[in-house]
Amino acid sequence: MPRFSYAIPKASEITPKSAFLSRRSLLAGMGAGLGLTAFPALGRALPEFTQGPFSTDEALTSREVATGYCNFFEFGPAKDDPAKHAHALVTDPWSVTLDGLVDRPGPIALEDMLARFPLEERIYRLRCVEAWSMVIPWLGFPLADLLAHAGVQSGARYVRFESFDDLGIIPPAAKGLLEWPYTEGLRLDEALHPLTILAVGMYGASMPNQYGAPIRLVVPWKYGFKSIKSIRRISLLAEQPLPTWHAKSPREYGFYANVNPTVRHPRWHQATERRLHDGGRIRTEMFNGYSEQVAALYAGMDLETFY
Numbered sequence: 142m143p144r145f146s147y148a149i150p151k152a153s154e155i156t157p158k159s160a161f162l163s164r165r166s167l168l169a170g171m172g173a174g175l176g177l178t179a180f181p182a183l184g185r186a187l188p189e190f191t192q193g194p195f196s197t198d199e200a201l202t203s204r205e206v207a208t209g210y211c212n213f214f215e216f217g218p219a220k221d222d223p224a225k226h227a228h229a230l231v232t233d234p235w236s237v238t239l240d241g242l243v244d245r246p247g248p249i250a251l252e253d254m255l256a257r258f259p260l261e262e263r264i265y266r267l268r269c270v271e272a273w274s275m276v277i278p279w280l281g282f283p284l285a286d287l288l289a290h291a292g293v294q295s296g297a298r299y300v301r302f303e304s305f306d307d308l309g310i311i312p313p314a315a316k317g318l319l320e321w322p323y324t325e326g327l328r329l330d331e332a333l334h335p336l337t338i339l340a341v342g343m344y345g346a347s348m349p350n351q352y353g354a355p356i357r358l359v360v361p362w363k364y365g366f367k368s369i370k371s372i373r374r375i376s377l378l379a380e381q382p383l384p385t386w387h388a389k390s391p392r393e394y395g396f397y398a399n400v401n402p403t404v405r406h407p408r409w410h411q412a413t414e415r416r417l418h419d420g421g422r423i424r425t426e427m428f429n430g431y432s433e434q435v436a437a438l439y440a441g442m443d444l445e446t447f448y
């Protein structure tokens with residue numbers, strides 16, 4: 142993955158959590174009478190949400206910084222390309238097709254998921270393999286909820302995810318960048334882990350297109366490329382799938398891609414990262430700081446070979 146130059150935001154662009162929380166309760170109050178947190182100007186209205194577990198209390202990256210600095214290569218190689226071009230993706234109506242080793246295959250509409258699976262806010266660190274990071278308040282539900290609804294069959298060991306495949310909307314600058322549609326994969330136990338969510342919003346509102354509207358994966362202990370955006374298909378498989386980045390360069394983009402400060406990317410070290418909201422360098426933590434929750438998934442595995 143090429144490294145692009147960083148636009149370093151000013152310290153004043155960090156949203157202090159207290160300011161964010163008070164703004165959120167104000168907005169939640171506005172929607173209370175409707176039973177909705179309604180943001181008509183920002184897209185789909187989402188149901189009420191509660192505070193989920195595992196949230197960090199680190200300072201948030203501001204919405205402005207986060208939404209202007211994205212990797213969504215279907216819309217171009219530059220960090221501000223997605224904000225310029227991702228509006229071309231039609232996100233309503235939207236459904237996700239479940240297939241492979243499931244009891245109830247077929248499409249499920251986004252509205253159906255929102256009605257079934259309670260929404261939670263999860264404030265997670267996001268660490269890109271390019272060594273920048275952010276802190277994002279996601280709105281979503283555990284992927285495990287959807288998989289339980291689909292009914293995972295006993296032979297399933299992996300989950301494959303596929304992004305939108307309307308290749309007609311991809312701008313010329315993105316055509317040859319990668320194999321489209323973008324795909325990713327997880328081992329089934331990783332997919333079922335309570336930290337793994339499908340996010341439908343951020344900062345208390347529905348998902349902006351450049352962030353992977355209307356539904357994307359968030360796996361906070363892995364490099365960002367695992368967190369696939371704008372998901373159209375989820376398949377339960379017996380064999381390990383071949384994700385887009387892994388197929389392109391397996392040494393650089395492992396199937397596991399667990400954040401690991403001791404395993405170098407061939408072209409740069411991973412010991413530190415740049416927090417986008419202030420440009421400061423901080424140490425990268427094993428499993429992006431989620432060791433307590435996930436280390437047991439990899440007990441006995443050589444994390445250098447199985448990068």
Ligand SMILES: Nc1nc2c(c(=O)[nH]1)N[C@H]1C(S)=C(S)[C@@H](COP(=O)(O)O)O[C@H]1N2
Binds near residue numbers: 214267268366370
């Ligand atoms: N479909 C799709 N999903 C994707 C990508 C992409 O190019 N296409 N980029 C990945 C990468 S490299 C990262 S770091 C994260 C970035 O998420 P963010 O822009 O929401 O911070 O999305 C991931 N998901």
Ligand SMILES: [Mo]
Binds near residue numbers: 212269270365366
């Ligand atoms: Mo990334």
